[in-house]
Amino acid sequence: MMMIMILLLSSIFFITFLFFKRQTTRKKSNTPASPPRLPFIGNLHQLGHHPHRSLCSLSHRYGSLMLLHFGHVPVLVVSSADAARDVLKTHDRVFASRPRTKTFKKLLYDRHDLATAPYGTYWRQMKSVSVLHLFSNKMVRSFRDVREEEINLMMEKIHKSSSLRVNLSELLACLTNDVVCRVALGRKYSGEMDFKELMERLSKLLGTFSVGSYVPWLAWIDWISGFDDQLEKTAKDLDEFFERVVQDHVDGNGYRNDFVDVLLKIQREKSFGFEINRVSVKAIVLNVFVGGTDTSFTLMEWAMTELLRHPECLNKLQEEVRTICKDKSCVSEEYIQDMKYLKAVIKETFRLHPPLPLTVPHESTQDVRLRDYYIPAGTQVLINAWAIGREAATWGPDTDQFRPERHLDSSVDFRGQDFELIPFGVGRRICPGISFAVVLNEVVLANLVNRFDWRLSVESTEEQTDVAESTGTSIHRMFPLYAIASSTT
Template sequence: MNIHFQITFFLFFFSFFLLQKWRKSRNHLKLPPGPWKLPIFGNLHQLIGSLPHHALKNLSQKHGPLMHVKLGELQAVVVSSPRIAKEIAKTNDVAFCDRVELTLTKIVLYNSTGIASTSYGEYWRQMRKLWVLEFLCPKKVRSFRGLMEDEVSRMVDFIRSRDHRGGRELINLTQMILALEYKIICKVTVGRVWEDQDQESLIQVIKEAVSIAGVFNFAEVFPSMRLLHFLSAGSTRRLKNMHRKVDHILEDIIRKHEEKRVSGNDEVEDIVDVFLRASERKDLQVPITRDNIKANILEMFIAGIETSSLVIEWAMSEMMKNPRALHKAQVEVRQILQDKQTFQENDIQNLSYLKMVIKETLRTHPPGPLLCPRRCRQQSTVDGYDIPVGTIVMINVWAIGRNPESWHDPEKFEPERFERVDVNYNGNYFEFIPFGAGRRICPGIAFGMAGVEIILARLLYHFDWDFPDGIGPEEFDMSENFGASAGRKNNLCLIAKYVQ
């Protein structure tokens, strides 16, 4: 018998066997509706090459707010409405509290032991308690305002010095805000700004980690295919090299903090100090290891820097695109703050329109448009459909924020809509959950937004802003970058004119 015929015959019946097995496994489950799936690849062809949150929103408009998709070998559901998001993150929160373990988090984040990357359990509960009660409580956040103001003042002085050179010099706000956020997070976390070499090394590692997180990895969605894991060995080596670099920096930080504690230095405790103190406690059910401390420090840098800088960047972009909003925000800031060079907390609280601008920015440009994917840990029923254990759950908060059933004219940037709708972003209003909801809500909201408010207020108070020559609001590029976080495709570069 011809060898080609034998191979064809075998492949046909093997495929038929797999198809029957797959159908039988589905017969007893009522899965959510979803788009047609290619054999082997599932729905990957509908996502690769496009912005995932855009593509998934378009698919959900046809297949519904709870949509089943197949990512290679992995089963997933996509949530695109506030009603279903509430079922996932509130009604059935415990069932959907696990995280999807990725090669990136496993290698770089010390076996996925950061507060955001670790799965639900005693260790997670213990770490969350530390974060909420020790690091990011309102009292602690207020104590950081002074150092935030100091760093923002340095940024203002630098921009002012560029304006005094004369001419119309472009300010790369993207790079400037990233550097500013890095310095703020650095002082809060480790109590000092490192030497330039260490600072630049860690910034590069963070940028690389965010970049890799946005790159599709076939080995992740075909876990049983050893060939793909072999072919992705170069990417794994890159992650391990990145991990070695960052581990060297973090080890140096912890060692110096230990030396400081032994010497009895009475400096104010930073986050590393609190972790070291907690690691000595004997009453913990799960001991806190050195690697656990490193994982959480690194997550603080990645999440804190990336999230806050994106919100500021998009808020400035949207105000430039909508001059009426920019004018209204500047008038408010300058009237309320008048001749002040430093702003008190009460001053910021009175900036009601600026707060609406920030909310509208979070609605239209949530920093993590699909949040951190959850993983189903208990078979559940959502909206009448079965969700099997192990299913990946993606909540498309970008789509939820643009849902016409919840928001009038959702594609329009209109901060005034929040005059009519009294909501916050603390996870209670499921039409507006840019930071998630339930047990897995971001624990650092108060800290992150405090920095966003101060920085935006100072940028609007001290400077008038203009486009580069030859560009106006109509030509201003608002394209998004492809990645895990939805940043601008191109850096935000504007001309600043110092006013006061």
């Protein structure tokens, strides 16, 4: 027994010695500053429940380019606009790929979707299809009737609850689901509990940390915790659902010209000179649904939260919308272009509450020199959009305050030309559905403040200051947003 203990302690001592020797060697190789890390797990223990906040705090000490290690994987954390510009403009091609994780592989058709596909021919082909046929300005305009119909339905629900507390979080989530379902799949599925539960499982798993992806010898933890079984079951259920949707379109069961129809037409005609197979169709439609619902719902929920917390901003927005619409009960999309304060509210909400505070990870495809630092191939890159939105050098000393006025005289936008505001990413991997998401956000918020006066209920004063965040990939409110709506008509 004594001999076994001596051997065990010797092994631990030897492994620890090698670990710290390797750390010292790495420091001499001119890599970015790193917080101290533990053997085997690296810096994983420092992520906390809200990684975007934890990483922002670490960056204040170690710099806007900071090197962490998640298990055996080197991870470069980018926390400033200038650093993001160096990574995603100066070296955009080098960092244009995506890491291969167990979660992406299982849930996203082995990365055949647009968001997580590795950089290369397939990704370029799918991006060209999406940009030209799914998210073109013509396609976005073609679904105007869908947006208006669903918004009107939501307005009527609120009107029937006038002067009573309404669950705005639930209404906005239902609206975005219904719009994206009709646009992408051809009809609504929000009334089907199986579908709702399936989407909730998917969202939860995409935000769950996979131990085995970063510490292979601890992969058994994913199995013991049930994570592997959940991945398998959810992937199977998702595929069965989307296979049924695609087959219904193939059979011609009365669908309109939605995204599935568009992709199937391209598949039949081979109009792009390459083949789009069934897996690619399902993967891209799944991508559209996940990205389209979460981004829009999260933005609108946080925008209404901040407006209710800042009545002076809400009043200013109402005055602008009602002046431009001139007593019309519904705000049409053509009125939106003249609403400068509305656009400022959208920008300020994206700045404070980016739906994905840590954008989808990038991965370097080759060794590169970045600001005189050596970054090896295979390094994952996390862009902390939440931290970038709070840079005092860009936004001033009141970065934690909701103040839409800061955008009225600013040219900074979120459509990929500026690195100070990047809720949709930037560079080659920027989300192609920006216009699709933003037009829905704008017209919904304009209608909400035009038709109703809003206030927080007296008996729920905690809601006025409670901005607690959920956990996961996308960051919602932890608790639903309730408010009282009084109809103006």
